[in-house]
Structures are given as structure tokens and as C-alpha cells.
Amino acid sequence: MLATAVILFREVLEAALIVAIVLGATRGVANRGRWVLAGIGAGLGGAAIVAGLASTAAALLTGEGQALLNAAILLTAVCMLTWHNVWMSSHARELKAELSAVGADVQSGSKPLTALAVITAMAVMREGSEAVLFLWAIAAGGEGRGSMGVGAMLGVGAGVLAGSLLYRGLLRIPVRHFFTVTSWLILFLAAGLSAQAAGFLNQAGLLPALGQGLWNTSEWLDQNSLTGQLLHILVGYVASPSGIQILFYLATLGVILLLMYRPRWRSL
Amino acid sequence: MNRYRWLPAVMLAFSGLVSGLAQGADSTAVITIHNGKFEPSELHLPADVRSRITVRNQDAFPAEFESVPLSREVVVPPRGEVSFFVGPAAAGRYGYFNDFNHDMKGTVVLEAAGGH
Numbered sequence A: 001m002l003a004t005a006v007i008l009f010r011e012v013l014e015a016a017l018i019v020a021i022v023l024g025a026t027r028g029v030a031n032r033g034r035w036v037l038a039g040i041g042a043g044l045g046g047a048a049i050v051a052g053l054a055s056t057a058a059a060l061l062t063g064e065g066q067a068l069l070n071a072a073i074l075l076t077a078v079c080m081l082t083w084h085n086v087w088m089s090s091h092a093r094e095l096k097a098e099l100s101a102v103g104a105d106v107q108s109g110s111k112p113l114t115a116l117a118v119i120t121a122m123a124v125m126r127e128g129s130e131a132v133l134f135l136w137a138i139a140a141g142g143e144g145r146g147s148m149g150v151g152a153m154l155g156v157g158a159g160v161l162a163g164s165l166l167y168r169g170l171l172r173i174p175v176r177h178f179f180t181v182t183s184w185l186i187l188f189l190a191a192g193l194s195a196q197a198a199g200f201l202n203q204a205g206l207l208p209a210l211g212q213g214l215w216n217t218s219e220w221l222d223q224n225s226l227t228g229q230l231l232h233i234l235v236g237y238v239a240s241p242s243g244i245q246i247l248f249y250l251a252t253l254g255v256i257l258l259l260m261y262r263p264r265w266r267s268l
Numbered sequence B: 001m002n003r004y005r006w007l008p009a010v011m012l013a014f015s016g017l018v019s020g021l022a023q024g025a026d027s028t029a030v031i032t033i034h035n036g037k038f039e040p041s042e043l044h045l046p047a048d049v050r051s052r053i054t055v056r057n058q059d060a061f062p063a064e065f066e067s068v069p070l071s072r073e074v075v076v077p078p079r080g081e082v083s084f085f086v087g088p089a090a091a092g093r094y095g096y097f098n099d100f101n102h103d104m105k106g107t108v109v110l111e112a113a114g115g116h
Helices: A002-025 A032-055 A065-100 A111-140 A145-171 A175-203 A226-235 A243-267 B007-022
Strands: B027-034 B037-039 B042-046 B051-057 B063-067 B072-076 B081-086 B092-098 B101-111
Touching (some): A002 A032, A002 A226, A032 A111, A065 A175, A111 B063, A175 A226, B027 B042, B037 B101, B042 B051, B051 B072
Antiparallel strands (some): B063 B072, B063 B092
């Protein structure tokens, strides 16, 4: 039961933290709740399809197909996060102004809502399909259904709780710093996901490693420990990264920063 | 003229990428999941070259092959198989486990050529 809870917690945590960050980052944008729900729904549907495909050992998930699918999902999320941050860099001021006005419901634009839904769907789909497969493996491994069910609920509950704590924590940030903080969170989130995608493309043999395991900080901070995993999700911590992952990480940071600050250069 | 200054750099990067791809797999190995165990539990491969590993699942339930030092993570469908590349990496012992069942563990041992 405890093993089930711990592993499900770890699967749910990643999706929950990503959703919490993008929810925070779109604070004040009208109708975002509906879009997040749509994203969660689509993600659960996608997770069910992936889990179903895995049961038939479909070509999509065997051979090198799975790594390509993961890379495609991650890179889509990176593009959406980039779009979101670029949009925010030119709209944060109005959102901030309207948030400060008492009881104002912000109506400025609906642009990042598609991005919000897609990011949510991608995160839920990736982690959801793994959670389903894991539960299946546990069930087949002989753990009783009751104890598995309790463990699963504890794990999912704790993951969602962690997500909502992060969201509440974000909301405590004063409005004048709020969008700066969420933009930086999304920047590092995107860079970390991009490095993960590079790892999958290298795993499929499509990109050179450019040095596998350039360093290893496992002894200092185990990637599978709670702190290690939190940092892995939030800023892309990898205990033993390859050169191509570092390259993707830095390139993503650079490109997003460039796009975020471009309008300001123009106005100079 | 000047506007194509970046061309040599792009071509160099591209040729580097292609040679990385063309380098090919120098060895292939199979790890089998059978009765809740990885076989062989210790897989020996040459160090400093890229190798292709196929994980074949003969059991009726899914597994997730995960190695932190090799930074590989892949779900192995029941009665299915997945393939992926590792390395080139330095000689040494690289542990892995089944993320769906942490009691299932194994090691990939990369050995320097010539055995010096």
C-alpha cells in the first residue's frame, strides 16, 4: 500500500506542480478554470489511450517509438510555455493593473488559454498513462485490490495537495512581483522539459549524447529523493546529465529570454 | 555576402549531428524481463562506444526500465520490447531498476576495450 502511494504520489506530483504553475501564471485571465478542466479531461483521455496501446504492445510504444512520443509531447509543452511567457511579457502590465483594482475581473485577451489547456493535457497525459500502467503492474504483482486502492488514493491525494499548496503559495506573492516570479518559474520549467526531450531523442538514437553523464551529483543530491524530484520538475535537475541535455537546457533558456525581452529592446 | 556569415557554423553543427547519427551502434544487447527479474542481472558492454539495448518483457504486466546514471527511462509493455541507445560512456557500473517495482534491479557494466 505504501509503495503504491509513494509511486503514485511521484507520478501525480509532476502533473500537479506544472498545472499549479500555469494556473498561477494565468491568474486574472477570464475563463481559465474551464480551459484547465478541458486540459485535464483531454489529458486523462490521452492517458487512457496510451495505457490501452501499451496493453497491446503497439508499435507506437515499442522499439524506439515511445521515446519519440515522449519527446514530441515534451517539446509541444515547451513551445506552449514559451508562447505563454512571450505573451505575458507584453500583457503582464495590464493584468497587474487590473488585479490591483478591487474586484476587477480581467478580460484582457484569451491568448494563453489554449496554451494553458495544452500544457495541462500534456502533463496529465504523460504522468497519467504511467500511473495507470504502474497500477496495472502492481495489481498483476498480487497486491490486494483494497490496499492498492487506498494507496492509490493516498498518493493521488498527496500529489494534488502538493500542487494546491504551491498554487496557494504563489498567490501570496505580492501582485507587483507576481508575474515576474511566475515567468521565471515557467522559464526554468520549460528549460527542464526541453532537456528531458533531448534525453529522449538521444535515447532513440536521433541526437548524439555529446558526453553521457558529464558529471554525477547523485551522492550530493539523489534525483529520486523528494528534494531531487522536486528540483527535477521545477528547474530540470538531472543528477547525471549528458552534453545534449545541457545544450537544450541553455538554448531554451536563451531563446525564451530573448523573446521575452525583445519588445523592450525595440522600444528603446 | 555578409549575410551568410553564419552558414559555415550551421554546416559544421549539422555535419557534427549527422556524424553523430551515422556513428551507428557498435553493439547490441538484450535484457529480458522474466518472472519478475531482469536477465542477465549484470550486462557487460564495451565502454566508450554507443550501444543499443533491447529490453524484452516476457511477463504479463508492464515494467519501467529506469537508470539514473545512464539517464534512461522507458516503459516496457507486457509481452513487448523496447530499444534504446546508451553511451558512449566511460567504463564503470551503471545501475538500473524497475520503477514499477523497486525490488527489481540490475547493472550495466561498461568495460574498457582490451581489459587493461
